[in-house]
Amino acid sequence: xxxxxxxxxxxxxxxxxxxxxxxxxxxxxxxxxxxxxxxxxxxxxxxxxxxxxxxxxxxxxxxxxxxxxxxxxxxxxxxxxxxxxxxxxxxxxxxxxxxxxxxxxxx
Amino acid sequence: xxxxxxxxxxxxxxxxxxxxxxxxxxxxxxxxxxxxxxxxxxxxxxxxxxxxxxxxxxxxxxxxxxxxxxxxxxxxxxxxxxxxxxxxxxxxxxxxxxxxxxxxxxxxxxxxxxxxxxxx
Numbered sequence: 001x002x003x004x005x006x007x008x009x010x011x012x013x014x015x016x017x018x019x020x021x022x023x024x025x026x027x028x029x030x031x032x033x034x035x036x037x038x039x040x041x042x043x044x045x046x047x048x049x050x051x052x053x054x055x056x057x058x059x060x061x062x063x064x065x066x067x068x069x070x071x072x073x074x075x076x077x078x079x080x081x082x083x084x085x086x087x088x089x090x091x092x093x094x095x096x097x098x099x100x101x102x103x104x105x106x107x
Numbered sequence: 108x109x110x111x112x113x114x115x116x117x118x119x120x121x122x123x124x125x126x127x128x129x130x131x132x133x134x135x136x137x138x139x140x141x142x143x144x145x146x147x148x149x150x151x152x153x154x155x156x157x158x159x160x161x162x163x164x165x166x167x168x169x170x171x172x173x174x175x176x177x178x179x180x181x182x183x184x185x186x187x188x189x190x191x192x193x194x195x196x197x198x199x200x201x202x203x204x205x206x207x208x209x210x211x212x213x214x215x216x217x218x219x220x221x222x223x224x225x226x227x
Contacts, residue, residue, distance in 0.1 A: 001170070034213045036154075043205075044154065044203075044217060045217075046213050046214060049211055049213040050213075053211075055213075055215070087154055089156075089214075091212045091213070094169075095156055095167075095168075095169040096156040097155075097156060098153055098156070099153070100153045101153050101154075
């Protein structure tokens, strides 16, 4: 099974800050990597698919990059509504798996 | 637009079988190229992919759960289902159903989730 490791596990940043979350795959997953945002009590929401494609309706302050084993999710200017936990997920091979999550808070 | 809704018992006794249904509304499950998927999340923890059924009926399961899991499709009812046998407390979680496309395999549509507790 492919293991996905996110860092940091949590972060605290100020409104307007640039925030970067990394996701490391235990083996090459090509670009088969998605990012989700989950707010408390809600189902996850797709933000980025295929490593770098912004899902329709998602604000442009979110961006994704990376390939093979190293990926990043960037929020260019953190907003209060971005408070959530973020997950990466690979779909290179069965079983699919998620990172452990990165909780983003406002300082 | 397509919506998903999970349903099933919120409490299951240890060693029994957990059975959940995901009802699809706003579109037909027939045709299309979709993976109908189950994902779970223990309270305060991360997401775990359980398995999926393709539009054709072909299934894939997480190997560590494969001996206990069955996911099936009922297109006449516009539903798909999860059965998890021999449950233990470790199976206590929020269970989500979700849909992904064959191309751009990402979970764009999710149910709201249903909490299942395994306890006597």
